[in-house]
Amino acid sequence: MSNEATLVLDNAAHGDHGHHEHKQHFITKYIFSTDHKIIGKQFLIMGILWAIIGALFSVFFRLQLGFPDTKFPIMEQLLGEWAKGGKLSPDFYYALVTMHGTILVFFVLTAGMSGTFSNFLIPLQVGARDMASPFMNMLSFWIFFASSVVMFSSIFISTGPASGGWTVYPPLSALKEATLGSGLGMDLWLIAMILFIISQILGGLNYVSTILNMRTNGMKMSRLPLTIWSFLFTAILGLLAFPVLVSAVVLLLFDRHMGTSFFLSEIYIAGKALPNMGGSPVLYQHLFWFLGHPEVYIVVMPSMGIASEIISIYSRKPIFGYSAMVISFVGITSLSLLVWAHHMFVSGMSPFLGSVFVLLTLMIAIPSSIKTFNWLTTLWRGSIHFSVPMLFAIGFVSVFISGGLTGIWLGNSALDIHQHDTYFVIAHFHLVMGVAAFFGMFAGIYHWFPKMFGRYMNNVLGYIHFFVTFICSYAIFWPMHYSGLAGMPRRYYDFTAWATFAPYQKMNAFISIFVVIAFFVQLLFIFNFFVSIFRGRKVTSLNPYGCTTLEWTTPIVPGHGNWEGPIPEVHRWAYEYREDTETGLDYVPQTVPLRPGEDEH
Amino acid sequence: MSLLLLSALLILIFIVIYQITRAVEYVNLIRGDEVEVNKKNNKILAWILFIVFIAGMYGVYETHRLLAPIYLPQAASIQGVQYEKILLATIIVTGTVFFITQTLLFWFSFRYQAIDGKKPLFYAHNNKLEVIWTTVPAITLMILIGFGLKSWVNMTGKPPADAMKVQVVGKQFNFIIRYAGKDGVFGKTNFRNINDANNVLGLDWNDPASKDDIIIENGEVHVIKDIPVQFIINSRDVIHNLFLPHFRMKMDAVPGITTSLWVTPTITTKEMAKITENPDFVYEIPCSELCGSGHYSMRGTVVVETKGEFNRWIAQQKPYYALHKDDIEGKAAPVAPAPTTTDSTASTIAVK
DSSP states (O other), rough: OOOHHHHHHHHHHHSSSOSSTTOOHHIIIIISSOHHHHHHHHHHHHHHHHHHHHHHHHHHHHHHOOOOOOOOHHHHHHHHHGGGGOOOOHHHHHHHHHHHHHHIIIIIIIHHHHHHHHHHHHHHHHTTTOSOOHHHHHHHHHHHHHHHHHHHHGSSTTOSSSSSSTOTTTTTTTTTTOOOOGTTHHHHHHHHHHHHHHHHHHHHHHHHHHHHHOOOTOGGGSSSOOOHHHHHHHHHHHHHHHHHHHHHHHHHHHHHHOOOOOSSOOOEEEEEESOOOOOHHHHHHHHHHHHHHHHHHHHHHHHHHHHHHHHHHHHTTTTTTHHHHHHHHHHHHHHHOOGGGGOTTTTTOHHHHHHHHHHHHTTTTTHHHHHHHHHHHHHHOOOOOOOHHHHHHHHHHHHHHHHHHHHHHHTTTHHHHHHTTTTHHHHHHIIIIIHHHHHHHHHHHHHHHHHHHHHHHHHOOOOOOOHHHHHHHHHHHHHHHHOOOOOOOOOOOTTTTTTTTGGHHHHHHHHHHHHHHHHHHHHHHHHHHHHHHHSSOOOOOOOTTTTOGGGSSHHHHHHHHOOOOOOOOOOOOTTTOOOOOOOOOOOTTTTTTTOTTTOOO | OOHHHHHHHHHHHHHHHHHHHHHHHHHHHHHSSSOOOOHHHHHHHHHHHHHHHHHHHHHHHHHHHHGGGGGSSSSOOOOHHHHHHHHHHHHHHHHHHHHHHHHHHHHHHHHTBBOOTOOOOOOOOHHHHHHHHHHHHHHHHHHHHHHHHHHHHHHHHHTTTTEEEEEEEEETTTEEEEOTTTOOOOOEEEEEEBBBBBBTBBOOSGGGGGGGGGETTOOOOETTTSOOOEEEEESSSOOOOEGGGGGGGEEEOOOOOOOEEEOOSSOHHHHHHHTOOOOOOEEEEEEEESSTTTTGGEEEEEEEOHHHHHHHHHHHOOOHHHHHHHHHHHHTSSSSSSHHTTTTTSSSSSOO
């Protein structure tokens, strides 16, 4: 009803406009926009802002770890009380660690990743004018924005943000006596997470329904590009897993403020025994990791899709084993819901249960290895063009292998019993879901930037960005495997008092130097990104990279509705990278009808 | 102020870099065609990527050369030795896969760089290959799982009957150790009885078994070489973790739940001091579950000694009750003992 009213008003106000150049106010066009492309860019820019904060935090705590005896006056200027005299306080160190994890996992690699690419690419690649529900899509971004505001504000309160680690295990996170960050900061964290999950669910419902219902004529599921498949499974996984985190968060709020004992039992803290009896902290861990583990696949699956697409495009070769790729997505999605307790082998959980999870966990290595071998075979006898996105996609495969293989160590409980909660885990997950996911994201940004803004990013800067980031990633995380195997625990503010870990001090300093370098190179990328929006070289051709997919059939800068005429029809799969005898090109777009005598792939 | 200047400087540097790279790009454009990567650059990039790979492999070697010597000394327990065996097998398997796949990745990238006149091969699927790289990893994983689970069942199974029992209780930010004393039975505890002055573990003084319990408040655990020791693990406040890196073991300390872990130490502290050529060697226990701002300083130690040494040491320790007798009787006597025992059956930690 109200929708129609606005439309009428709109028409009355701009009656003289043709329906093609339907003029919109700045606010409805760029701020409260329902256009999936603008919403995608909004998610991307929010993600970038969060990434700067999250990365800066890691620089701060790496400086502490690398140079525990040095004072950095610049930190006092930025952090004030928290870094008196230029040295971080332990309390704030833990707050930084917690916020770094929360920001990067949820706000950057979940919202920034799926929010950007699912929103931007799904309608363009399946051939739809917009999302199934553009309004819900807008709501999804603005609830994410609200969540961001709440989380951001927690950095500025006097007791500091949450500091119980990104997993916020109770009782540490439930009792304000336990640590400074478990005061108001923790409440804000929990509220922000509830809002965040609502936003993810709204987005996820939209992604799934758009992919299932709004494909253009001829776009069978078997003709979808792998990007879309990855977004579909990511969204499904999010819809299944995120609600469970809401339950954990709400129960934790009850424990904090309403005197319930879901997670608390027999606790003596700050000089008094608490009345709580009968709860179990292990229950929280089950609820958390039921989301927490699928979450890492939510983070990395879009990157897998993007990398598959980009490797195929720049090798000028079809992706190898398209159906195996889709089936392995199914495998990863279903298995990832069944492996959560491998984070809890030493939590006091029944060892028998542990052995079941060992089995399920190591099974997930199988679909991952299928994917890896398929990427390798796609490169084999290709014609590889080393564009920036291609380099990032190759880098993605490299770090995914390195990080994935150590998963086989950690998933085996007999090894995990020593390696759990050490730097080995840090190295493992940063490579396999941190760096890998970021590489996929970078590849996607460089590749689709021309479609987003009608301009190119600066390539030379892109190459600098790739090579420095790639080298830094390994320089930072490779040595951590060694200290982790020696038992160096994660989340330590200072190792100087520990005879066992003191020999690793030089290594820690080495890592910290590379962290600082990596940070500045990411700033250079962000600079390149924003400057190129306004000053980049303009795109002059419709399909500059010779791709088969539908987004390159739209105008250079597609308007609201994406295609000016009717939506194109699809006649073939998305990986027809072969010589077309009629056009002489080395690819056949999805919109070209099958030639006489040609069999569909 | 200096911060502002610094940021301004950074932005200035970025602008300069951007302008230079822009110029480079335009020169390339004027020289060649408008393709994404021109021929010459593609070749250069292929070389750079390949050199980065070779340099990376050298880095792997160099890292190993520098960091392997400061790895932990040999495992000091039977379970640790078993861990090292499975670790070695896993390193061999995953290491082989690592070198093969990374080499293929970078070799293919280099070998199949775009060259004029060379057409890519249209090769979309091969079910035989898919089957091979599904089954081979599956079988390899099954073998690793088999070894892993066998060892897991062993180490988490029931401890041998002759195992010594020691209770370890985590609190912010240290470990408290309890021995059962002469009677060999741990006295009942109730967290409501806890107070830091004279009852750190909340022992129930109405239980006679608690009167001879020995409590070590500085987190120093004494155990005997070659005799299995079972740690009975609890926490007073938040989750902690009893981590024994030299024995390759760890277990969470969870409030309200009793967990346990057992291990058979095989090398005494003194022997280890000789092995490592470090006279000050100590087996450290780092807490390895984030427990608050002092987490990084939550440290315990293990002293592994011979049976004789242990017996001498334990004989010198006074029961906690005897140490705090005046305090406890002075305070506890006037107050009727009834409140402390009201729900002791429900809340007593099940320690036998």
